[in-house]
Amino acid sequence: MRLSGLVCAYLAAIVLVALAWGWAGEWQAGRHIRTALPSTTISSVQPSAIGGLYEIKASGNTLYADASGRYLVVGHIYDLKTAKDLTQSEGEAVASAATGAPDTRQGQATATAGQAEPQPEPEAATANLANRISWYSLPLEGAVHWGTPGKPKLAIWSDTHCPYCQQLHQVLQPLAAELDIYEILFPVHTEAKPEMAAVLCANRPKAALDAAFAGNPPAMDANANPCLGKLDAVVATALNLGIGGTPTLVAGDGRVQAGAGSAQQLRDWLLQPASPP
Numbered sequence: 001m002r003l004s005g006l007v008c009a010y011l012a013a014i015v016l017v018a019l020a021w022g023w024a025g026e027w028q029a030g031r032h033i034r035t036a037l038p039s040t041t042i043s044s045v046q047p048s049a050i051g052g053l054y055e056i057k058a059s060g061n062t063l064y065a066d067a068s069g070r071y072l073v074v075g076h077i078y079d080l081k082t083a084k085d086l087t088q089s090e091g092e093a094v095a096s097a098a099t100g101a102p103d104t105r106q107g108q109a110t111a112t113a114g115q116a117e118p119q120p121e122p123e124a125a126t127a128n129l130a131n132r133i134s135w136y137s138l139p140l141e142g143a144v145h146w147g148t149p150g151k152p153k154l155a156i157w158s159d160t161h162c163p164y165c166q167q168l169h170q171v172l173q174p175l176a177a178e179l180d181i182y183e184i185l186f187p188v189h190t191e192a193k194p195e196m197a198a199v200l201c202a203n204r205p206k207a208a209l210d211a212a213f214a215g216n217p218p219a220m221d222a223n224a225n226p227c228l229g230k231l232d233a234v235v236a237t238a239l240n241l242g243i244g245g246t247p248t249l250v251a252g253d254g255r256v257q258a259g260a261g262s263a264q265q266l267r268d269w270l271l272q273p274a275s276p277p
Helices: 002-036 090-099 105-113 163-175 190-200 205-213 222-241 263-271
Strands: 042-047 053-058 061-066 143-147 153-158 180-185 248-251 256-258
Touching (some): 002 053, 002 061, 061 222, 163 205, 163 263
Antiparallel strands (some): 143 180
């Protein structure tokens, strides 16, 4: 009996140590993530269904990061075994609880879990987002402005480490005389944040952005430090607006499109007659 009691006590001690270790790791991860996103209001940080990845609730949205706060993942986690979407924003959770409505995304996941999801062509627009975004809500202080003022406006949420953003940047070059372009630097790849700050604070931001997309980004130095805060504001605004990836395009009338396109596709989309929201 005494031996059995000692074994139980030993096992209980192991469980307590494991729990304490897990709580400490979770607290440490939360601290690192909040340090990496100082301008973002984070309501909770907790382990996700994937080991080493933490779920973050921020401004009504759900995103993920590793414990160091270096890597940020924007998107949904699907359990292919149960065909269930494990990601739910705070707003969706509140709405679901209030109405008792089932999560319809589970049915959507079921439709795609058993078959390969078709991949978009490199020059095809991938999706149209349902809601419009007010032009005046965009964080244009974190954008590189080029093109021709007075022409139709186009804002692009862009990351210098995003290959589709690089492609879109090249597609837009011949349209510079037709469009008033704002490339909002959105560091989805957080390791790109220093070079993006250097681009934003460069004497010639457009030339620096061209160089960054060509694989020759400007070096981060003390002169670029003020632009780190601008990039934090971009990330916070993206979370508030529900911008989850790059490239995401916003027209002057607030229409939103996710993904790249050919020059003619972009011209047709931007120059179509404005319709009421």
